[in-house]
Amino acid sequence: DIQMTQSPSSLSASVGDRVTITCRASQGISNYLAWYQQKPGKVPKVLIYAASTLQSGVPSRFSGSASGTDFTLTISSLQPEDVATYYCQKYNSAPFTFGPGTKVDIK
Amino acid sequence: EVQLVESGGGLVQPGGSLRLSCAASGFTFSEYSMTWVRQAPGRGLEWVASIKQDGNEKFYVDSVEGRFTISRDNAKNSLYLQMNSLRAEDTAIYYCARDGRITILGVVAGWFDPWGQGTLVTVSS
Numbered sequence: 307d308i309q310m311t312q313s314p315s316s317l318s319a320s321v322g323d324r325v326t327i328t329c330r331a332s333q334g335i336s337n338y339l340a341w342y343q344q345k346p347g348k349v350p351k352v353l354i355y356a357a358s359t360l361q362s363g364v365p366s367r368f369s370g371s372a373s374g375t376d377f378t379l380t381i382s383s384l385q386p387e388d389v390a391t392y393y394c395q396k397y398n399s400a401p402f403t404f405g406p407g408t409k410v411d412i413k
Numbered sequence: 414e415v416q417l418v419e420s421g422g423g424l425v426q427p428g429g430s431l432r433l434s435c436a437a438s439g440f441t442f443s444e445y446s447m448t449w450v451r452q453a454p455g456r457g458l459e460w461v462a463s464i465k466q467d468g469n470e471k472f473y474v475d476s477v478e479g480r481f482t483i484s485r486d487n488a489k490n491s492l493y494l495q496m497n498s499l500r501a502e503d504t505a506i507y508y509c510a511r512d513g514r515i516t517i518l519g520v521v522a523g524w525f526d527p528w529g530q531g532t533l534v535t536v537s538s
Contacts, residue, residue, distance in 0.1 A: 311428075340524035342458070348449075350458060352526040355513055361526065393458050397523025400472035402448070404458040412442075 308333045310396055310405040312350045315362075318413045325381040326355045328391035329394035337372055341379045344407075354379065386412055414476040415439040415527055417509045422532030429499050429536070434507030435492040435529055443467075443487040446512040447509075450528070451495050451505035462494065466516040478507070490495040499536045 311333040319325050322345040329339065337357035352361050354370040357377055367382040381388055389412055393407040421433040435448070448463040462483040463472045471483050482495040492509055508527035 318503045338523065344458075348529045349508065349530060351528070352513065352524055355522075355524045361513075370484075373530075391457075395458075395460070395524065397521075400463065401474050402460040402463065402472075402523055404460060 307396075308335060308396060310392060310394055312392075312405040312408050314408060315406065316409040316411075318411050319384050320413045321384055321386060325388075325409075325410060326383050327379045329377040329379070329390055329405050331375040331377070331396055334375055335396045336367045337400040338396060339369055339370075339372065339377050340395045340397060341368075342393045342395065342404075343378045344393065345372050345387075350393065351388055377379065381410075384410075384412070404411075416476040417511065417527060417529035419497045419507065419509050419529045419532040422507065424535045424537065425499055425512045426538050427500060427536055429501055430495070430497045431499065431534060433479050433496065433507055433509075433532060433534070437490045437492065437511070440511070441515075442485075442490040444515040446516045447483075447485060447492045448510045448525055449483060449492075449533075450508045450525065451503075452531075453502075453505040454486070456505075459505075463521065464492070464517065465521060470519075477490075483528050496534070499534075504534060507511070508513070 341354040342350040357372040358370040391407045449461040464483045480498045509532045510531040513522040513524040513526045
């Protein structure tokens with residue numbers, strides 16, 4: 307099975323900072339990658355699918371990109387409401403594995 | 414408004430069984446593949462099982478294959494997860510989630526939106 311890794315596992319940044327989270331697949335998955343945000347005590351919510359397509363209603367400060375088996379989620383200007391754990395997920399084929407998550411908080 | 418409401422969670426002894434349900438509303442249930450995702454306390458998300466819109470294909474994570482069965486009743490707009498031979502490591506919040514788009518020509522989207530609020534399953538003696 308394809309494994310998904312994320313880095314860093316956690317980060318602390320200031321409001322307004324540009325934040326980048328990386329997800330790596332152990333094999334090629336084309337662009338079949340989604341990003342989810344889970345705020346503390348809340349239900350996960352999809353931010354991006356197809357590696358770079360922003361889901362409707364998601365703020366434009368979130369963006370995604372892909373290069374081979376490496377995928378990046380970028381928050382262009384971190385806001386207090388972005389405190390959350392972010393997960394990537396592959397969906398080229400089952401199993402639809404999630405990455406281990408990256409916890410983001412405010413410095 | 415799209416709504417997914419899970420039920421059926423609770424405390425069960427190791428080796429026991431439980432059946433989770435997910436009631437869907439606000440969309441044409443029979444057009445979407447559906448999924449169960451779980452999250453153990455303080456841990457990350459784990460995909461558990463998915464079922465295509467017509468119920469004819471099902472997919473499972475290896476750790477539940479042979480113990481869990483995903484099913485659906487399109488007439489009742491409901492998704493189910495029958496969990497047998499439960500283990501302590503199955504303790505988690507179980508979320509029902511809809512595929513991100515309708516299933517087209519049998520191809521699932523594979524990403525999930527929206528999610529229900531979840532139901533807690535605790536396996537303990």
